Structure formats: structure tokens, C-alpha cells
Amino acid sequence: MLTQTINPTYFIIDFDSTFTKVEGLDELASIALAGHPDRVRIVDQIRDLTEKGMNGEMSFAEGLRRRIELLSANRQHIDILVDFLRTKISDSFQRNKQFLTEYADQIYIISSGFREFIVPIVTEMGVREDHVYANEFLFDNEGTIVGIDEANVLSTDGGKIKLLRTLNLSGDVYVIGDGYTDYELRESGLANRFYAFTENVQRQRVVQVADHVAASLDEFLFHNKINRSQSYPKSRIKVLLLENVHPVAVQAFEEEGFKVEFVKGALDEDELCERIKDVSIIGIRSKTQITRRVLENANKLMAIGAFCIGTNQIDLEAATERGVAVFNAPYSNTRSVVELAIGEMIMLIRNIVPKSNQMHQGVWDKSANGSFEVRGKKLGMIGYGNIGTQLSIVAEALGMEVYFYDVVDKLAIGNARKVRTLEELLQISDVISMHVDGRKENANLIGKREFDMMKDGVIFMNLARGHVVDIKALVEAVKSGKVAGAGVDVFPKEPKTNDEEFVSELRGLDNVILSPHIGGSTEEAQVNIGHFVPSKLLEYMNNGSTYASVNFPEVQLPKLGNSHRLLHIHANVPGVLAKLNSIFANNNINITGQYLKTNESIGYVIVDIAKNYSEEFIKELKEIDGTIRFRMLY
The missing domain is CATH 3.40.50.720 (NAD(P)-binding Rossmann-like Domain)
Incomplete structure (x- = not known):
């Protein structure tokens, strides 16, 4: 796990479309030109210039100069923009504010955007103001933007490289960004790794040159073994939705950050055996058959959602044996x-x-x-x-x-x-x-x-x-x-x-x-099902709750607080809970909550514990006789 040492690792983070979901200058133009008869055309021009600059298709300095020429804004518009950007902070940055504060001395914001709207946003999230490097506007006496500070190296081509060189950071340097100018820090040899950040926008040219693709900040932190809000990045969890389930279901998973694949029709057994590999959640309707053979090929499957009433198309016995929870929609249609x-x-x-x-x-x-x-x-x-x-x-x-x-x-x-x-x-x-x-x-x-x-x-x-x-x-x-x-x-x-x-x-x-x-x-039924089934699947994935499962013991759990939650699924044989508690006692683990439910086939134990534990402790839990599946949430 990365820690603060004599030669620490430094994190260079871009702002626009990385720290926030949007490009600040584009949004400023949209705000400032409200009511202007040519607003749409001008804003589109500015967005096009931004995109070309981010893809490395034109000189950054030229693109910035042309965008400022098209802009007609003042300080009041910047204030409105700042309020807007507070609502557009990237979800994974919001979730991992602790990382920003804990590593504040090692985090730098280096952006081609502007300090006037960047500083208020990032400092509220724990970033040091003196670690923010960005362009600056020039104003006239009325507060109207009339240009930029051209003495600032970030206003020039290769500006980020020049800036990082002056910082002379002693240690490994990791860059997180969505644009080609972020990659150039790695290309110049000043950074050890470049992570293409794709949570908000994916630029193919940038992805192609990246050392790693980070679909979220959680994924970056996971890759570097840094404490994070999610035990396993949801952007790495694959969801396969078949048979044209309602778009609200797709939206529900995408909003949570899962990687979603959508297929209109059903798949036969051979197709499904291939497509289900590396899938953690699958959603089906009545035509797709989830057989024992399909489940044997499902190396990562944790949950099945039947977007219909029946579950006879699913081999429930085989699913239960493999610790796969099944949910359906018994009332929605x-x-x-x-x-x-x-x-x-x-x-x-x-x-x-x-x-x-x-x-x-x-x-x-x-x-x-x-x-x-x-x-x-x-x-x-x-x-x-x-x-x-x-x-x-x-x-x-x-x-x-x-x-x-x-x-x-x-x-x-x-x-x-x-x-x-x-x-x-x-x-x-x-x-x-x-x-x-x-x-x-x-x-x-x-x-x-x-x-x-x-x-x-x-x-x-x-x-x-x-x-x-x-x-x-x-x-x-x-x-x-x-x-x-x-x-x-x-x-x-x-x-x-x-x-x-x-x-x-x-x-x-x-x-x-x-x-x-x-x-x-009917539209009403499909919307109801599209909401109901994902809500149960997400409760299980996020929280461990199995309420309304057709094959698991039903447990309705409280939200996970300031602790780690261990989920242990095992064959329903005597003595498992005693073995679990013995391991907790031997490792001096403080239990803050414990739940157990069984059915005729399996037992489901949920334990909330304090955050301090060893890898050996986790290994012992996984090796208990009868263990079917073990998960950890935090």
C-alpha cells in the first residue's frame, strides 16, 4: 500500500472532465452566452476547439487563444460557474474525498483550465491551494474577461511539461487525466505512469497511449493498493443484460459505475457459456436458460436477476451450490x-x-x-x-x-x-x-x-x-x-x-x-420491473442484503457504516459460525454487528468488523470447511 515516505509518490490530477464531469471553459461560455442569439453556434465552436486540444489534434496554445476570443464572460459568470461545478464533481472523487485529504501533500492539480473556477472546487475537497496550477484570466475594470495571463507557462504549448519540470518532484509521479496533454507528461519522462481517466469521457487516442485505463478514481486507487471507498471498483464489475430489459435497468447499473453490456435478444446455451465469462451480474427475462453448464462457465457470477415473475429458466439448485443469489420480480407486472x-x-x-x-x-x-x-x-x-x-x-x-x-x-x-x-x-x-x-x-x-x-x-x-x-x-x-x-x-x-x-x-x-x-x-410493468430487480441486485452487491432472493436466506441489512462487512456463504452444516467466531477471537477482531440466516441448503453469515485486520485473517475465513463464497465490502 502506498504511504507517505521520504521519497513519496506524487499524484498529478487534471481538472476538467477528470476532477469534474465537464469542461469548465465550455460551461462558462454556455452560462455567459445565455440569451445570445448565436449562443448554440458559439458554444459548439468552443466545445469543438476543446475536443481537438484534448485529443492532441491542434496546438493547445492556439486552441486556448481562439476559445478566449469567442468567450464573452465576466466575474459574475464565473461565480455562477463555480456553483454549477460544485454539482458536477466526478462521482468517484466525491466517494474518495478521504484520499484527497490524506494525500494532500502529494496531490497536485495541473490543469489547462483556470484558477478562478478550479481553486474553489478542489480546495473544498481537501486539495491544497498552493498545489493548484492553472491558467489565469485577465479582467478589465468592469470585471470582464479580456484575455489570459500569457506569462503563465500553462498557456503555452507543452505548458504542463514545463510546469512539472519546475516542480522538480523527488519520487514516483503518477498522472491521472483525460487529455493528450496529460499523457505528454509521461511521454516527456517526467512521470512514471499515465492513467487515462474515462469516467466522464473516453478519448480513443488518449486511451491508446495510456499505461493504464482508470474508469474511476476507485480503479486507480485499487490498482495502487490505496485506501478507497469501494472494496472492489464497480467499473471492473461486469453486468450482462439480455432480452431487451427496460432502459431504466441499464441506467440504474451505469449510474452506480458498473460496466454494462446490453443485448436485445436471448442467447442459447453455447453463446451464453462464452458470454458469461467474467460477468458478475446477469439480467434475463423468460427465454434465456441459465443451466448448470452455463453456471459452470460463470467464473465470476455473483447474482442473477430475472426481469419477470418466474425463475424456472434458472437452475436454482446449481446457482445455490455456487453461491449465486437469484432475484426476480414477483409482483411488478x-x-x-x-x-x-x-x-x-x-x-x-x-x-x-x-x-x-x-x-x-x-x-x-x-x-x-x-x-x-x-x-x-x-x-x-x-x-x-x-x-x-x-x-x-x-x-x-x-x-x-x-x-x-x-x-x-x-x-x-x-x-x-x-x-x-x-x-x-x-x-x-x-x-x-x-x-x-x-x-x-x-x-x-x-x-x-x-x-x-x-x-x-x-x-x-x-x-x-x-x-x-x-x-x-x-x-x-x-x-x-x-x-x-x-x-x-x-x-x-x-x-x-x-x-x-x-x-x-x-x-x-x-x-x-x-x-x-x-x-x-406494458410500459408500466417494464418500468416497474426495470426499477425493482436492479434495486434488489444493487442492495445485494452494495450491502449484502438478500431480501426477496428466491434461493438465499433472506436478510435485510442496515447500511454499512464506518466498518468493513464480511459476507460468508457456506454449506448449511453444523459448526461454521463457531469456527468463524473462533477466528475472530484468535485475531482480536472487534465485531460491531453479526447476522446469520440459513435455509435447507446454505448458511449466510454477515459480520461487520473494525478496519484493522491482517491478510492472514481473511485467508483463514476463506479456508473454513464448507465455504462456498466469501466477499468483503467497505
Whole structure:
């Protein structure tokens, strides 16, 4: 770990687009030209000159002179800019203020920007004012900027090199910046390493010449073994999101600093085995299968997010064995599925689909034959979970009699009535709606035998899982008239992407509504899921909380305070907690908080400890018999 020694390491940090998220001079122009008829054009010109200078595409001195000529600003505008920049300090610098204060004697800000707006920002973050080197404005008597101090070496080409040479720093010098002029300090031989800082902007020419790429200050500190706010830089943690999950999910992870890869479609097993390598978090919907083989190739996977209700597409047993937590969205799209069920039920019982098809062919068939109201009809639901209970309430409000069958004893909502057997439900229902989960035992739950038990002219709907209904038997029931109308949203085999053809024997059948697995596909539902699943994944990654996990013991943890949090996942065997506590005692570790939860497969121990401990102590924890995974957060 780097420490302050006789020959310390010095840190040269750029300001614009490094310490802050923006270019100060560009923002000053935008502020000063507010209301100017040519504002957009002039600001764009200044930004273009800035970019060319940062990429090393033009003389820095020439670019700076031309930018100042275009600028029309005064001291009042600088004050506004300073207030604005206080809100634009780079996230990783905000998180690591302790580094700036602890290493204040070794940190220098060397910038081509201007002291007038740099000093107020960096000194509030702990940087010494006498360690700030930047250009300075010249003002007239009214406080208007009329030029720059050309005696300042930073206003010239190679100015940073000249400045650093005069500092004559005795020790290693590491440069952190986003521009080519920052790299030139390394090129000149005055710096030992150049870190291309890409948290805010990535310039390819700068990245290509860097010794290291630092996507955040956390990553720079991690690389140099310096104390930091994150135990492991989030910019190094890869998130793979498949099946076109909602953009708010992508945004949630990116705002936290994770490296996100987004894929529109699903991946087959072979593709996924390759793509999942080095991935720590994966987000899927219903088409992607996370098999045991996939998990065996997932060398860094810590968590899976199912952006849907079900998790039957995930091998939960294999995930648990490998210490991978799984989260889903059991409630977020409930209302959307219910509304589709109600809509299809009414369309089918009114025989609207065939009439609509006839109308498109020019046939006018104004008759009531085969059209009925839903009021007074018996709705039979197979499965009475979150969707079933809410459908029950809405259907009852429409005047229907509601019955349900579930293998689990459920309390009926409203006037709904539970029947004892599936056979009883099939025989009494006018409308049957499937709402079971995707477990293997439910495969072909409804087949020829079950259709034969139903009333003639029954309305049948499956918005649950494709494999719970024998499609061949359903086709025969529709063709024979046993089923007067069907609504199917899920299928045993579904296209992976929108470019694939949907193939099914159900195509072309009269009074059959086919929808492409969109029961939960409303904007409202997808936004809800896009918020809910990442929030659970982020709580687990940031805090260790497993609340709402489908395979881990549920633990709701307080926020991590001024301590380090150890997360120990182990096989649920006797004596593990005793061994852990023995190691804590033998190493004189002060425990500030401890939590333990188990399920039938694993135990999950969370311990908050004081920051002083040895590497040997951590090694002992990892080597306890039965350990599946160990993580440390701080």
C-alpha cells in the first residue's frame, strides 16, 4: 500500500472532465452566452476547439487563444460557474474525498483550465491551494474577461511539461487525466505512469497511449493498493443484460459505475457459456436458460436477476451450490397480466376475433350468435398466486362467479371459492385461465383428458407457461368445438428474437388470440420491473442484503457504516459460525454487528468488523470447511 515516505509518490490530477464531469471553459461560455442569439453556434465552436486540444489534434496554445476570443464572460459568470461545478464533481472523487485529504501533500492539480473556477472546487475537497496550477484570466475594470495571463507557462504549448519540470518532484509521479496533454507528461519522462481517466469521457487516442485505463478514481486507487471507498471498483464489475430489459435497468447499473453490456435478444446455451465469462451480474427475462453448464462457465457470477415473475429458466439448485443469489420480480407486472386476461376473456366470449377477421375481408355479419356477456359466467382459475388473486378481484367486479384450484392451501379473496380438485374446476367453469408456475411437475398439466372434462364451448386461456398445456390437445379441442375460443400468450417453443418466425399449430385457428408472450409487456410493468430487480441486485452487491432472493436466506441489512462487512456463504452444516467466531477471537477482531440466516441448503453469515485486520485473517475465513463464497465490502 502506498504511504507517505521520504521519497513519496506524487499524484498529478487534471481538472476538467477528470476532477469534474465537464469542461469548465465550455460551461462558462454556455452560462455567459445565455440569451445570445448565436449562443448554440458559439458554444459548439468552443466545445469543438476543446475536443481537438484534448485529443492532441491542434496546438493547445492556439486552441486556448481562439476559445478566449469567442468567450464573452465576466466575474459574475464565473461565480455562477463555480456553483454549477460544485454539482458536477466526478462521482468517484466525491466517494474518495478521504484520499484527497490524506494525500494532500502529494496531490497536485495541473490543469489547462483556470484558477478562478478550479481553486474553489478542489480546495473544498481537501486539495491544497498552493498545489493548484492553472491558467489565469485577465479582467478589465468592469470585471470582464479580456484575455489570459500569457506569462503563465500553462498557456503555452507543452505548458504542463514545463510546469512539472519546475516542480522538480523527488519520487514516483503518477498522472491521472483525460487529455493528450496529460499523457505528454509521461511521454516527456517526467512521470512514471499515465492513467487515462474515462469516467466522464473516453478519448480513443488518449486511451491508446495510456499505461493504464482508470474508469474511476476507485480503479486507480485499487490498482495502487490505496485506501478507497469501494472494496472492489464497480467499473471492473461486469453486468450482462439480455432480452431487451427496460432502459431504466441499464441506467440504474451505469449510474452506480458498473460496466454494462446490453443485448436485445436471448442467447442459447453455447453463446451464453462464452458470454458469461467474467460477468458478475446477469439480467434475463423468460427465454434465456441459465443451466448448470452455463453456471459452470460463470467464473465470476455473483447474482442473477430475472426481469419477470418466474425463475424456472434458472437452475436454482446449481446457482445455490455456487453461491449465486437469484432475484426476480414477483409482483411488478401482475396488473398488466390481469388486464390482458380480462381483455382476452371478453373478446373471446363475445366472439370478436372471427368477426374482426371477417370485417377485414369485407364480410358484414351483424348477429348475436355465439356472443355472450361475462357477467354471471363461472371463471375457473388454475393457480391462485399474485396474478390469480388480483384477477379474482377484477373478474368478480365484472359480475363473474370465481372459483380456483391450487395445490397450496390459499385463503380466498372476496367471494372466490376454492374447489377441492382440478377435475371439479374443469367441469363447472365457463372460462378457464391458467396461472401456475413453470415447475417441471406442471408440464402438460392440461391435456386431452382435461379438455374432455371441460364444458362444451368453454373459453380457455393460458398466460402462464408454455409447457403447462399440451398444444396438440388444445388444437384438437378448438377444432372440435369443445373450446369455443382460446387466448394463448406463452408457448413451449418461442422465438429467441423478433426476427425469427413463430411456428405453431395454433396459427390460423378461428377465435384464437395469439400474443407473443406479452402478458407483462406494458410500459408500466417494464418500468416497474426495470426499477425493482436492479434495486434488489444493487442492495445485494452494495450491502449484502438478500431480501426477496428466491434461493438465499433472506436478510435485510442496515447500511454499512464506518466498518468493513464480511459476507460468508457456506454449506448449511453444523459448526461454521463457531469456527468463524473462533477466528475472530484468535485475531482480536472487534465485531460491531453479526447476522446469520440459513435455509435447507446454505448458511449466510454477515459480520461487520473494525478496519484493522491482517491478510492472514481473511485467508483463514476463506479456508473454513464448507465455504462456498466469501466477499468483503467497505
